[in-house]
Amino acid sequence: MIPFIDLKAQYNRIAGPVEAAVLDVMRSGTFILGPVVQQLEERLAAFAGTRHCVSCASGTDALVMALMAKGIGPGDAVFTVPFTFMASAEAIVTVGATPIFVDIEPGSFNLDPAALERAVAALAAGDTESHVLPRWPVDRLKALRPRGIIAVDLFGLPADYTALNAMAARHDLFVIEDAAQSFGATAQNKRAGSLAEIGCTSFFPAKPLGCFGDGGAIFCDDPELDKLLRSIRVHGQGGHKYENVRMGITGRLDAVQAAVLNVKLDIFEDEIAARQRVAARYDAQIVATGLPLITPPIPQGVISAWAQYTLVAESPDARTAYQARLAEHGVPTMVYYPKGLHEQLAFADLGYARGDFPVTEAMGDRVFSLPMHPYLDDATIDSIVASL
Numbered sequence: 001m002i003p004f005i006d007l008k009a010q011y012n013r014i015a016g017p018v019e020a021a022v023l024d025v026m027r028s029g030t031f032i033l034g035p036v037v038q039q040l041e042e043r044l045a046a047f048a049g050t051r052h053c054v055s056c057a058s059g060t061d062a063l064v065m066a067l068m069a070k071g072i073g074p075g076d077a078v079f080t081v082p083f084t085f086m087a088s089a090e091a092i093v094t095v096g097a098t099p100i101f102v103d104i105e106p107g108s109f110n111l112d113p114a115a116l117e118r119a120v121a122a123l124a125a126g127d128t129e130s131h132v133l134p135r136w137p138v139d140r141l142k143a144l145r146p147r148g149i150i151a152v153d154l155f156g157l158p159a160d161y162t163a164l165n166a167m168a169a170r171h172d173l174f175v176i177e178d179a180a181q182s183f184g185a186t187a188q189n190k191r192a193g194s195l196a197e198i199g200c201t202s203f204f205p206a207k208p209l210g211c212f213g214d215g216g217a218i219f220c221d222d223p224e225l226d227k228l229l230r231s232i233r234v235h236g237q238g239g240h241k242y243e244n245v246r247m248g249i250t251g252r253l254d255a256v257q258a259a260v261l262n263v264k265l266d267i268f269e270d271e272i273a274a275r276q277r278v279a280a281r282y283d284a285q286i287v288a289t290g291l292p293l294i295t296p297p298i299p300q301g302v303i304s305a306w307a308q309y310t311l312v313a314e315s316p317d318a319r320t321a322y323q324a325r326l327a328e329h330g331v332p333t334m335v336y337y338p339k340g341l342h343e344q345l346a347f348a349d350l351g352y353a354r355g356d357f358p359v360t361e362a363m364g365d366r367v368f369s370l371p372m373h374p375y376l377d378d379a380t381i382d383s384i385v386a387s388l
């Protein structure tokens with residue numbers, strides 16, 4: 001069986017330095033935050049090109065902490081996509097606010113700026129005709145305060161922040177970049193994580209830059225935000241350890257994870273380059289088959305982090321057939337995401353229904369992802385494509 005993501009191949013490459021770095025932490029007796037974490041934060045900020053990086057316990061905590069730092073809570077509305085991992089919208093509900101879903105564009109799988117413009121206007125007017133909104137009484141809808149946008153860089157491809165940041169400025173909204181899948185990507189010579197006011201990423205092992213457990217980070221340029229985030233990370237800590245000046249969480253990164261990430265960061269550029277090679281070979285080989293599959297289009301000036309290599313089949317039945325053929329040949333595939341968040345029971349209170357987000361639903365029925373990691377060799381790629 002071909003691995004979907006080959007973490008063992010990566011481990012073999014870095015086993016010596018990573019084991020030494022973890023051993024150093026164990027011998028140091030400093031396990032939470034501390035100098036290794038601080039070193040990582042400095043390196044991550046330099047990599048992303050932001051003034052500040054605040055590491056934290058997961059990508060989900062990164063989103064929650066970012067929303068807390070922006071003062072988001074009950075009565076606030078935050079726009080996001082339904083075609084994403086649970087955490088993008090869950091974080092909004094965690095702080096007591098209301099997610100307003102906006103559909104994606106079919107090519108990029110990312111937030112559609114034109115649909116967002118309609119949703120912002122519709123919410124302000126309580127007008128459910130021009131854009132679908134939670135099925136709440138108009139009074140309750142109009143009482144919501146639109147505050148911000150969480151845009152998701154799905155499968156490693158940054159969303160269109162040129163359009164989104166401009167729109168957000170016009171409507172006095174903040175933008176949070178959910179870069180959980182895109183760390184390592186570049187758009188217009190800027191790194192993912194730095195493309196909006198706040199960038200959030202995840203170091204879950206399967207992400208482009210993963211640790212050996214849970215971890216995450218938040219990026220920003222504003223020193224006040226940086227200070228707020230550091231306080232929120234440790235229970236709203238004030239000037240000293242047992243002074244609490246606001247509500248916070250237990251959001252710290254531990255030193256073992258930071259030690260692992262420090263080693264993996266050394267080879268990250270090389271791995272991102274390897275992912276470009278894998279994606280380019282997939283593209284070329286799949287096009288050469290003449291199959292009616294849509295390969296992932298990458299806009300000019302953008303480099304994806306290729307968290308996933310995702311194809312669109314011509315129909316739901318065709319997808320089932322492709323997946324079955326690949327499975328017969330020992331090739332694992334995954335569907336991200338079979339069900340839009342608007343159809344998940346967890347968001348039932350919003351009253352959304354099937355049919356509300358046609359692009360999300362069509363993609364959920366037709367997409368499938370192939371094995372993708374930096375250690376896929378050409379022969380394996382070719383054999384995967386031959387199994388389609």
Ligand SMILES: *Cc1c(COP(=O)(O)O)cnc(C)c1O
Binds near residue numbers: 214
């Ligand atoms: C993985 C992921 C997260 C959450 O990250 P965790 O570290 O698992 O909490 C958030 N958003 C997206 C888009 C993700 O893929």
